[in-house]
Amino acid sequence: MKLIIAIVNDEDAIDVIDLLNEKGFRVTKLATTGGFLKSGNTTLMIGVDEDKVEIVLGIVEETCRTRHQVITNPSPLSTTTGVYVPYPVDIEVGGATIFVVDVDQFIKI
Amino acid sequence: MKLIIAIVNDEDAIDVIDLLNEKGFRVTKLATTGGFLKSGNTTLMIGVDEDKVEIVLGIVEETCRTRHQVITNPSPLSTTTGVYVPYPVDIEVGGATIFVVDVDQFIKI
Amino acid sequence: MKLIIAIVNDEDAIDVIDLLNEKGFRVTKLATTGGFLKSGNTTLMIGVDEDKVEIVLGIVEETCRTRHQVITNPSPLSTTTGVYVPYPVDIEVGGATIFVVDVDQFIKI
Ligand code: NI
Ligand code: NI
Ligand code: NI
Numbered sequence: 001m002k003l004i005i006a007i008v009n010d011e012d013a014i015d016v017i018d019l020l021n022e023k024g025f026r027v028t029k030l031a032t033t034g035g036f037l038k039s040g041n042t043t044l045m046i047g048v049d050e051d052k053v054e055i056v057l058g059i060v061e062e063t064c065r066t067r068h069q070v071i072t073n074p075s076p077l078s079t080t081t082g083v084y085v086p087y088p089v090d091i092e093v094g095g096a097t098i099f100v101v102d103v104d105q106f107i108k109i
Numbered sequence: 110m111k112l113i114i115a116i117v118n119d120e121d122a123i124d125v126i127d128l129l130n131e132k133g134f135r136v137t138k139l140a141t142t143g144g145f146l147k148s149g150n151t152t153l154m155i156g157v158d159e160d161k162v163e164i165v166l167g168i169v170e171e172t173c174r175t176r177h178q179v180i181t182n183p184s185p186l187s188t189t190t191g192v193y194v195p196y197p198v199d200i201e202v203g204g205a206t207i208f209v210v211d212v213d214q215f216i217k218i
Numbered sequence: 219m220k221l222i223i224a225i226v227n228d229e230d231a232i233d234v235i236d237l238l239n240e241k242g243f244r245v246t247k248l249a250t251t252g253g254f255l256k257s258g259n260t261t262l263m264i265g266v267d268e269d270k271v272e273i274v275l276g277i278v279e280e281t282c283r284t285r286h287q288v289i290t291n292p293s294p295l296s297t298t299t300g301v302y303v304p305y306p307v308d309i310e311v312g313g314a315t316i317f318v319v320d321v322d323q324f325i326k327i
Binding site for chain 1: 221244246248263265319320321322323324325326327
């Protein structure tokens, strides 16, 4: 039995949980951090048999891969004309940190 | 030495921590998730000697077992008479997910 | 490969993350608990090679050691004269709980 601890971007959490559930994996979602400038992260814990580890890792890696996204800055920049205008910003989203740990017992009550 | 990671319902967290402390177990409480429709969960970490694992698991299972609870819905349903009335809802509370992991070192400073 | 789970005081979190980053260790910061009377804690996860465990533990222990701090109570005490005055309180800050766990795989995407 293995415990997979995956720390993923908040934006990807719902997608990755949905996909894992569809494939029959039970996911425990821990608390989410808040963040001002960038979104926070969500910690997922998944208990799986050793022969299913690669399937879970594949789903997490596919869903949470780092990619670029253009957002409109919510704090508009002041221009020299004195008018505040929103402006697009290119940010990097996604990414994940994953630990696979051997687990003695996995209990769901 | 073992690390017990128990994810329990917020409602049960205080009871289970109290009981564990009374029995001499030190519990580290991680962050709690918030939830809109249902209460969130709390993650507990307990470092124990191998021969105490079953005692801790017993306390968690006893305190956090799944049970039914009737609550009065805080968002009253609109009736055909145009009057808003609170109504009782049967929900399932409790439950826990527990991982027992082998630990090399446990340090408390 | 080892996973170090360090639960530290919020006040020490930034310092210990900075120091670990300077030494080349990547730290994943989980959610922070809030607290009313005392500050909350922050959970850090650090994946390191076995021969680096002692360096990380040394940095955490040094940065997060328990110490006393005198604060001015934000909820002033009412005196017999009917005047509310702030008063100094000696509190204990710092401290950490650390678990070192063997890890099969550590993936950063
Ligand atoms: Ni890039
Ligand atoms: Ni039931
Ligand atoms: Ni002291």
